Amino acid sequence: MNFRDYFEIPLNPVAVIFKKEEMDAEGEYRFCEAVRIVAERGERIVINEFNLMCAGALVSLGFVTELAEEGETRSIVLEPYRGQECDVVLVVATPDRIMRISSYYKNLFDEELRAQFAGETAVCGEATARVRDTGEPNISFLCPGAREIGNYRREEVVLGFPKDVFVRIETAIRKQEVRALCGCLMDDLPKDLIERFEQMGFDKSTDHFFGFVNGKSVKLYIFKGEKNTLGIYTSVKFKSEEEAERVAESYTGEYVLMPRENWIEIMKVSDIDVFQEYRKPDFEKRLNSEIEKIVEEARRIKGLKARA
Amino acid sequence: MELSRYHPNNLKRISEGMINIHPIQRGGILTEEAKKILLSWSDGYSVCDVCLEGRVDLIKNPPINQLKQDVAEFLGMDTARFTAGARHAKFVIMSAFKGGTLVLDSLAHYTSYIAAELNDMKIYEVPNSGYPDFKINPEGYAQTFERVKEETGSYPDIALLTHVDYRYGNLVDAEKVGKICEEYEIPLVLNTAYTSGLMEINGKKLKASFIVGSGHKSWAATAPIGILATNYELADRAFQTSKVRGEWSGRAFTKKELSMFGCSPVYGLPVITLMASFPKVVERVKRWDEEVEKARWFVKEMEKIEGLQLIGERPKNHTLMHFESPAFHSIAKSHKKKGYFLYHELKKRGVFGVQAGMTKNFKVNTYGLSWEELERVANAFKDIAEKYGVEVED
Numbered sequence: 001m002n003f004r005d006y007f008e009i010p011l012n013p014v015a016v017i018f019k020k021e022e023m024d025a026e027g028e029y030r031f032c033e034a035v036r037i038v039a040e041r042g043e044r045i046v047i048n049e050f051n052l053m054c055a056g057a058l059v060s061l062g063f064v065t066e067l068a069e070e071g072e073t074r075s076i077v078l079e080p081y082r083g084q085e086c087d088v089v090l091v092v093a094t095p096d097r098i099m100r101i102s103s104y105y106k107n108l109f110d111e112e113l114r115a116q117f118a119g120e121t122a123v124c125g126e127a128t129a130r131v132r133d134t135g136e137p138n139i140s141f142l143c144p145g146a147r148e149i150g151n152y153r154r155e156e157v158v159l160g161f162p163k164d165v166f167v168r169i170e171t172a173i174r175k176q177e178v179r180a181l182c183g184c185l186m187d188d189l190p191k192d193l194i195e196r197f198e199q200m201g202f203d204k205s206t207d208h209f210f211g212f213v214n215g216k217s218v219k220l221y222i223f224k225g226e227k228n229t230l231g232i233y234t235s236v237k238f239k240s241e242e243e244a245e246r247v248a249e250s251y252t253g254e255y256v257l258m259p260r261e262n263w264i265e266i267m268k269v270s271d272i273d274v275f276q277e278y279r280k281p282d283f284e285k286r287l288n289s290e291i292e293k294i295v296e297e298a299r300r301i302k303g304l305k306a307r308a
Numbered sequence: 309m310e311l312s313r314y315h316p317n318n319l320k321r322i323s324e325g326m327i328n329i330h331p332i333q334r335g336g337i338l339t340e341e342a343k344k345i346l347l348s349w350s351d352g353y354s355v356c357d358v359c360l361e362g363r364v365d366l367i368k369n370p371p372i373n374q375l376k377q378d379v380a381e382f383l384g385m386d387t388a389r390f391t392a393g394a395r396h397a398k399f400v401i402m403s404a405f406k407g408g409t410l411v412l413d414s415l416a417h418y419t420s421y422i423a424a425e426l427n428d429m430k431i432y433e434v435p436n437s438g439y440p441d442f443k444i445n446p447e448g449y450a451q452t453f454e455r456v457k458e459e460t461g462s463y464p465d466i467a468l469l470t471h472v473d474y475r476y477g478n479l480v481d482a483e484k485v486g487k488i489c490e491e492y493e494i495p496l497v498l499n500t501a502y503t504s505g506l507m508e509i510n511g512k513k514l515k516a517s518f519i520v521g522s523g524h525k526s527w528a529a530t531a532p533i534g535i536l537a538t539n540y541e542l543a544d545r546a547f548q549t550s551k552v553r554g555e556w557s558g559r560a561f562t563k564k565e566l567s568m569f570g571c572s573p574v575y576g577l578p579v580i581t582l583m584a585s586f587p588k589v590v591e592r593v594k595r596w597d598e599e600v601e602k603a604r605w606f607v608k609e610m611e612k613i614e615g616l617q618l619i620g621e622r623p624k625n626h627t628l629m630h631f632e633s634p635a636f637h638s639i640a641k642s643h644k645k646k647g648y649f650l651y652h653e654l655k656k657r658g659v660f661g662v663q664a665g666m667t668k669n670f671k672v673n674t675y676g677l678s679w680e681e682l683e684r685v686a687n688a689f690k691d692i693a694e695k696y697g698v699e700v701e702d
Contacts, residue, residue: 184418203637205669206475208439210634217615217634221439233439235617258440260622265440 003081003166006173007100009093011039013166015079015086016128018062022048023075031057031076032123032142032150035158038078039092047076054145060125081166087132089166090123091159092152098139098159105137107178108169113159115139122146127160137161189222196278200287213288216295228275232290233267234298235260247304255297266298323660327681330661331474331628334675335506335526339588342528342581353575362563363571364579365389375583382590383519384510385537389547389565390574390582394501394522395419397536400567401466401497401518402427404545408465411452411494413444413480415473420499432456432464440619442476444469446484453492466495471509472502476620477628477671479503486515495542501525502628504535505589506675507596517542523578528585533578599675602682603627606674609686612701613693619669627675633667635698640667650692657688 003013014035025046029037030053034045049063058064062073081089093101102113117126117140126140140158142150152158161169172178186206194204197220202211208221219233238244244264248257258265270290277283312318328334338346349355358369365376372390380388391397398420402410406427412420414433424431432455434448449467456464469485472478482498489496495517500509504519505526511519523533538546550570553560564570603624610616615635618624636650643649651664662670674682690700 203668205632207442210632210668212634212638217617217632219439219632223438231439235440237611260440263617263622 001173003091003170003173007093007097007104009091009097011036011092012042012080014038014090014092015077015081015084015163016088016090016132017077017079017084017086018073018132019075019077020072021074023077024048025051025075027051028053030054030145030149031061031128032146032152032158034078035090035123036092036146036151038080039090042080044080045078047078048074054124056121056143056145057124060121060129062129083167083170086163088128089161089163090127091161092156093159094155095157098157101159104169104172104178108172109165113137113139115141117141119143123150123158127158131160131162135162137165190275193274193278196283200284213291214295216298218291218295222274223269227273230270230272230274230287231267232270232294233265234294235263235265236298236302238262238264247301250304251301253297253301255294257301264301266294266301268294326655326658326660327677327685328661329659329672329674329677329685330663331477331671331673332525333661334627334673334677335502335522335528336524336531337528337676338530338581339528339585341588342530342584345580345584346577349577349580351576354577355579356575363565364575365572370580370583372579372583375579375586378586379535380537383504383521383535383537384512384514385516385519386540387543388535388537389568390523390572390579391534391536391568392573393524393532393534394499394520395423395534396573397518397520397534398423398468398497398499399426400536401520401538401546402429403567404542404548405429405465409456409460409462410466410468411449411456411464412468413448413470413473415442415444415475415478416468416470417474417499417501420468420470429465430460441478441621442473442619443478443621444473444480446481446488449485449488450492453488453494463492464494466497468497468499470499470501472500472626472628474502474628475671476630477502477624477626477673478621479625482514482516489517490515502626506593506599506627508593511537511539518546523582527582527589529579529582530577533574533582599627600625602677602679603629603674606682606686609683610689613690614699616689616693628671628673630669630671632669635693636667639696639698653692653695654688657684657691659685659688 023046025048028051062071064071105113120143122140122143123146131138146152197209202209208219210219216234221231223229241261244259244262248259251257256267359367366373376388402423409430410424411432414436434452437443467489497518498516499520501522504521519537521535523529524531547565550561550564607618616633619632620630640647647665647667650667693700
């Protein structure tokens with residue numbers, strides 16, 4: 001699957017090829033207008049100093065310098081991107097698609113997609129020349145020329161990629177390197193709360209957290225309500241259901257014992273209001289203290305079987 | 309386009325030749341009878357050769373009209389339809405209560421929520437008990453009905469109970485929920501996607517107004533096919549027929565049921581395989597106790613692996629089970645295949661269906677496995693555990 005299909009973008013990505021030799025060119029265009037035409041119709045357009053009708057683009061793309069002297073660029077070829085050699089790949093898309101692309105980009109490169117824009121010389125400067133010069137992708141929100149003459153729709157923006165970055169993304173798409181995250185949320189726990197537990201060595205399961213403490217498997221479950229209390233659980237396995245029940249019946253300690261066939265689930269509802277307190281510096285210490293106690297109690301309960 | 313990828317040689321099923329314990333697959337395995345007729349009914353709209361009534365559920369040859377009534381009777385209901393899946397059945401029901409209020413269990417399948425959303429319904433959830441049982445207490449329905457009354461001024465329009473949930477495989481006491489719904493005069497939708505076709509279900513006894521089933525999950529049919537059974541009191545509401553008329557042509561389609569898109573979308577193999585398997589399904593539900601017995605045995609064997617523990621209700625009352633496996637997860641952290649190691653190790657041992665990448669916790673379904681197959685599966689897990697130094701009890 002290619003980039004356009006993967007992100008479901010109606011327009012073709014446009015390959016921008018800078019040339020140092022002058023090529024024959026037909027028609028008259030603004031650069032941004034030509035990009036939009038190529039993106040929409042799949043045509044090939046060649047631009048040179050004489051058919052490029054925008055002074056800002058002449059400067060930003062390097063046809064001429066700001067002092068009107070001859071620049072490095074003699075021609076630019078715009079084609080629908082089909083894997084050919086090029087300098088920049090431009091993507092015309094709506095913000096919702098840019099959002100998906102940026103999420104993918106973050107997953108793949110572990111860095112954020114940036115938007116540096118001034119609303120001037122946008123498609124030519126912000127999305128093309130800057131990207132070529134810096135080797136970094138950039139999002140442009142276009143300029144009055146693009147909006148009024150370039151035929152861009154109100155909701156469209158342009159994202160420019162250096163060719164190698166674009167190729168890397170297409171490769172990742174083909175190899176399915178970045179998997180779409182599941183769209184089903186199983187709870188509404190804050191991300192930083194989940195991270196807090198993970199830092200403490202607890203992994204998130206579907207509905208709860210679990211980890212090992214002193215060799216025992218410990219689970220944490222948040223009871224949602226007016227006070228979001230934390231249930232701390234560990235379990236002890238017995239030889240039989242009867243043994244588990246006898247131990248649970250004879251227990252007189254401070255924990256809640258729930259026989260579950262040949263297991264006993266040992267549980268305590270902590271005083272900690274998780275949502276209120278997980279950011280506090282002593283949260284981990286307080287929680288660990290509770291967990292260590294329950295683990296210790298579990299070992300003691302395991303020993304009760306002899307007496308039960 | 310590389311069309312060669314679609315060549316039959318390249319369409320080999322990944323699970324072929326293995327024991328498939330994928331949670332959604334066991335109840336959909338075709339009977340020999342269904343396999344026999346696959347080819348002759350495999351063309352597109354194959355059951356519509358002799359459609360005289362203009363609706364698939366009314367076709368007499370093959371006897372779909374009769375099957376509809378037999379399925380309804382089997383479920384203790386008055387009438388039934390075949391839908392594009394249990395999700396479509398729920399959509400059909402919700403469309404009859406469009407814009408109303410729905411109470412559903414907090415372990416309901418996502419399609420229950422989406423069916424409600426599509427029909428602009430307001431939803432309220434019956435909480436579950438949380439770790440480690442995640443049980444739905446039938447009394448929670450009454451409490452939630454009262455909460456809805458308090459907040460909206462009236463009781464909900466409809467309630468939905470997921471008989472067995474897809475996450476923990478917990479079986480809820482549907483009869484108790486049905487009784488509560490009856491007392492409040494609120495129609496109950498019983499989602500039996502993992503129960504009807506596997507265990508005996510009697511809608512009248514359970515006091516359900518609607519029963520939703522999944523042919524491909526639990527009735528030994530090819531996907532996609534769902535079942536929607538109801539009583540005559542609500543059938544007219546759920547199966548309203550079309551009233552539209554073309555303003556120029558005068559065309560009208562008065563026999564077509566609106567929420568079925570006119571004609572239930574099961575025009576070929578799905579309904580035929582369901583039909584061919586039906587006699588076996590009617591028989592097999594009587595052997596449910598043995599399936600539960602096997603599931604409980606399997607849990608015991610699996611829990612011989614250090615740290616591996618069943619979560620959800622105990623004892624197990626269903627063959628869909630959810631295990632927590634901190635030891636496998638620890639192995640995954642340092643294994644070069646990461647979380648995929650378990651999937652690969654199981655495949656090597658001829659066992660398929662544990663979701664690739666899952667090691668923290670995973671779900672399996674043992675429905676229909678022979679004792680021998682069950683033992684092979686349990687041994688595969690134990691063997692993997694031992695290979696990586698996890699203790700396994702004798």
